[in-house]
Amino acid sequence: GGDRDPGEFAGPEVNRHGPRRYERLPTLQRLDGDPFEREMADGTVVVDARSFTAFGAGHIPGSLSNTLRSAFASWLGWLVPPDRKLLFVLEPDQDRAELVRQCLDVGHEHLLGELDGGIDAWTASGRQLETTSVVDVDHLAPTVLDVRQANEYTTGHLPGTRNVELASTLTAEIPAGPLTVMCGHGERAMTAASLLVSSGREDVSVFDGGPDTWTTATGRPLDTAS
DSSP states (O other): OOOOOOGGSOOOGGSSOOOOSSOOOOOEEEEEEHHHHHHHHOEEEEEOOOOHHHHOBBOOTEEEEESSSSSSSHHHHHSSOOOEEEEOOOOOOOHHHHHHHHHHTTTOOOOOEEEETTHHHHTTTOOOEEEEEEEGGGGSSEEEEEEEEEEHHTTOOTTTEEOOOOOGGTSSSOOOOEEEEEEESSSSHHHHHHHHTTOOOOOOEEESSSSSHHHHHHOOOBBBBO
């Protein structure tokens, strides 16, 4: 139950003409906390490309979780308009060239840079972080939202869950109250959770795993009704 590419959706308009050709990949500029924060105040989107568990443990308020992986560009292109300026939070060992390449592939060219020193530098400067709880089977909220695509959901899901595909997270009607978001592993769930929290939702957690994790832990069968 890994991550799926949203390619079956109609892709962003920018893809019609194909990405611009670069002789060589631009490198990400490193910004310290002050210019980074000024860009944020100006409306620049902060994309946190670390693992979903690292994001949950502490992230810059208002940032979008989108783990750097093969589906990174597809979700970025789907969720953020290509004319928006982007800032990034990364781990030291993540592949910057791969991130830049994926951004350019979907027409995102306004790459202002990454936070120099990463999340540790942010906290060392006295700036605040937000957290998003990553929970196990025993700590699911009363409402569980499964943000996988509909065809994944019908192959097997937790009984009683609601299916709202990730791309529809902010337009769907979701019941009030505590909410746990899940997908096939955790990446898309954290992306959805970060969107919900940024829109003002509170008490959002993310399930660490997918349907198989739940079945293994509970011994109960998955539901296959649509």
